[in-house]
Amino acid sequence: MTLKTYFSNIFSTIRSLLKGMRRTGYYFTHHKEIITQQYPEYKPPLPERFRGEVVMPHNADNEHKCTGCTACELACPNGTIKIVTKQEINAAGKKKKALDTFVYHLELCTMCNLCIVACPTDAIEMAQSFEHSVFDRNSLIKTLNEPGSKLEEGIE
């Protein structure tokens, strides 16, 4: 190493260090733009396809579209969904299988979306909610169909 490269090393180092310090100094003095988000006050808009949890939408008459076919239960890779069915007599007087309880274990769910894909009647979908922390694990076991709800007309 010649003396010339020695000193040019020093000066180029100092120059590049000062360049870096200028950048951070600029950020320090221009404190307007903040790249972080203040989470509980400000909730960022989530992407449309965000998968938070499985929900079953009900219409205004408290009717859902689930026929109790258990396609989702079979599609689920880790036993998150448990469907309990009952026998019902419909208007024509025929006996028919219908949904009794749609048990959803949120604590087991990996949000893989396979149940939604498997559903033939689009009865379930993914919701945007993601704040699922609770103190008791039991409250993660959810019943998706609302009490007193029944199958929508015309869904087979």
Add this chain to the structure above:
Amino acid sequence: MALFLEFVIAGLLCIGLFAILGLVLVLMERKVSAYMQIRLGPNRVGPKGALQTLADTLKLLSKEGLTPRGADRFLFNLAPFVAMIGTMLLLAPIPFAKGFQLWDINIGVLYISAVSSLAVISILLAGWASNNKYSLLGAMRSGAQIVSYELSAGLSIIAIVVLTGSLSISDIIASQADGWWIFKGHLPVWIAFVTFIIAVTAETNRAPFDLAEAESELTAGFHTEYSGMKFALFFLAEYINIFIVCAIGAILFFGGWMPFHIGNWEGFNRIMDYIPSSVWFFGKTFFLIFVIMWFRWTFPRLRIDQLLNLEWKYLLPISMVNVLLITLVAILGWHF
């Protein structure tokens, strides 16, 4: 009795200063880092996050101080206190304001450079006693680092000693009544100042020289095994050390508590005199602390070989030549 009372008051003031400085500096570090990274920093506890460090301290106090099974119990528990004592000793000769000094010894600068190297003992003790490979590696690195960087820190201190002709801190400050050394001493003092800042950043084990802690490769270096209040003592000692080295930098290069005077602008000088000397001292010190924090949040870390290269190939030769230059300046009276 009066002497005893004096001891009690001085001790209480020191401990109070330690506690307050610890809280303030940690908060300052977090805020400065946040602002440099375009974040907000702590903003939940208290107004604008002002009580965050207090809450952290309370958390540390309530945590269990664990001692690992294979550790050397006595040395393991002793190390944080050695770190703390070394730091406390350094407070003695620092004048916080005009005439506000615990101990005005005639070898103040020598005392400081001697006692500040005690810090490495506590780090080595902690690293060795933890019986943990990460701790030991961190401690050994820290030993190599502090021993090498002390040289250039010492040489840059000598530069000012040469100009002043005295080792006493009050003499050094008195010699800057007509202008601080950074303005009076031309380029050599600037070089000494830059070397000093780099060397003390390394001596206090701060990023970009934080090889003793090295979060990314050694988890936490020498204090990997420490928890609770013992960890807090190390943490506190680290921050107080930063304060002390910055105070020394302010004393040597920026005139300590000496107000800013320009030649014979009588009116201007009088206005500057109205600002209390403690404000001057703390203002300069905190400016230097800010600069060191600025380094930390700007520069990438060095590897151990780069670290030693920087000291032995660049800083040490430069500061040796610089001492020669300064001696010339002092002998020929080129400084103002």
